[in-house]
Amino acid sequence: MTQKLRIADRTHDLFPILGFLAAMASLAMPLNSWLVAVILIGAIIAAVHHAEVIAHRVGEPFGTLILALAVTVIEVGLILTLMQAEPEKAQTLARDTVFAAVMVILNLLMGLCLLLGAIRHHEQRFQRTGIGAALATLTVLTVVTLVLPNFTSSVSGPFYSPVQLGFVAVVSLILYATFALVQTVRHRDYFLPDGDADGDGEPDAHAQPPTINRTMMSGALLLASLVAVVLLAKNLSPVMGALLSDWGAPPAVLGVLIAALILAPEGLAAVRAAKADRLQTSMNLALGSALATIGLTIPAVAVLSIVTDLPISLGLDAKSTVLLFLSLIVASQTLANGRTTVLQGVIHLMLFAIYLFTTFVP
Numbered sequence: 001m002t003q004k005l006r007i008a009d010r011t012h013d014l015f016p017i018l019g020f021l022a023a024m025a026s027l028a029m030p031l032n033s034w035l036v037a038v039i040l041i042g043a044i045i046a047a048v049h050h051a052e053v054i055a056h057r058v059g060e061p062f063g064t065l066i067l068a069l070a071v072t073v074i075e076v077g078l079i080l081t082l083m084q085a086e087p088e089k090a091q092t093l094a095r096d097t098v099f100a101a102v103m104v105i106l107n108l109l110m111g112l113c114l115l116l117g118a119i120r121h122h123e124q125r126f127q128r129t130g131i132g133a134a135l136a137t138l139t140v141l142t143v144v145t146l147v148l149p150n151f152t153s154s155v156s157g158p159f160y161s162p163v164q165l166g167f168v169a170v171v172s173l174i175l176y177a178t179f180a181l182v183q184t185v186r187h188r189d190y191f192l193p194d195g196d197a198d199g200d201g202e203p204d205a206h207a208q209p210p211t212i213n214r215t216m217m218s219g220a221l222l223l224a225s226l227v228a229v230v231l232l233a234k235n236l237s238p239v240m241g242a243l244l245s246d247w248g249a250p251p252a253v254l255g256v257l258i259a260a261l262i263l264a265p266e267g268l269a270a271v272r273a274a275k276a277d278r279l280q281t282s283m284n285l286a287l288g289s290a291l292a293t294i295g296l297t298i299p300a301v302a303v304l305s306i307v308t309d310l311p312i313s314l315g316l317d318a319k320s321t322v323l324l325f326l327s328l329i330v331a332s333q334t335l336a337n338g339r340t341t342v343l344q345g346v347i348h349l350m351l352f353a354i355y356l357f358t359t360f361v362p
Helices: 002-026 033-058 062-085 087-121 128-151 162-186 212-247 252-275 279-308 318-334 342-360
Strands: none
Touching: 002 033, 002 212, 033 062, 033 212, 033 252, 062 087, 062 212, 062 252, 062 279, 087 128, 087 252, 087 279, 087 318, 087 342, 128 162, 128 279, 128 318, 162 279, 252 279, 252 342, 318 342
């Protein structure tokens, strides 16, 4: 077991270096697309791993905040890179990716955590106060950014005018910053296991934290991974577009692939926490990622849109709007009483199945 862990650590240390070198090489010469894809996936997984190392050093709930920020930086980098590489597809890429991330988190990730945790522990509990605050913030962010554009009249269609887009970006940042302040400073105990304001109830609370040297190394490797992801994504963009065209897949599938790739490592961490009867940590990871996805991604995309005069379509179509509202309503009911069973997990997984099916078969 120890040997396997050492091999995994070496792999996580190797991919950021490979990714950085490949990214530098890509600036001078074309690289094999499949090689780029493998290195890109490895760099993303390594980035989340090193964010976890840093998170373990700083402790909860700051740890989940760092993880969410790392994932969002990767997502923003991919979106902005792909938008600049393929301007003709840029209008809807941010909307499709953010919506896909929200559906993956609210339904697939949450469903897996609730189902697998309940199978092993029958019934699990969490603090309603913190989770309720996170869900309320997420509801406002999703509706303002993905639904309201369809009902404004300054610009026709599912678009915000530049002034409206700037205002929504500021609102998104304020909401996310306020939530982060509440989670990490003002009401930190709301996001810790019930009755455990110091985090001692977590099985991993007393695990040996990484050394300062290891933490600093993870910080450097995390930065190298982020640079690799952004630069390699630009090389992979044409190949992904051609592949989806060959499959006959709708454009929204690209957003699903990006969201699934980015959220996979953090999703595994959330599922592991739920199976270990740490549902509070799972919900912090899941909802924190969703909030960071919208609260930070939309402002970054808005700045690019305004600076480059590139309009972006944020408003969802009627089908997606219905699925979004249904997911938010069901999530609010699921998390209403602080207890979960297998039924809630199955409901969320079926909602994700409906979303995925209607994406490929609109």
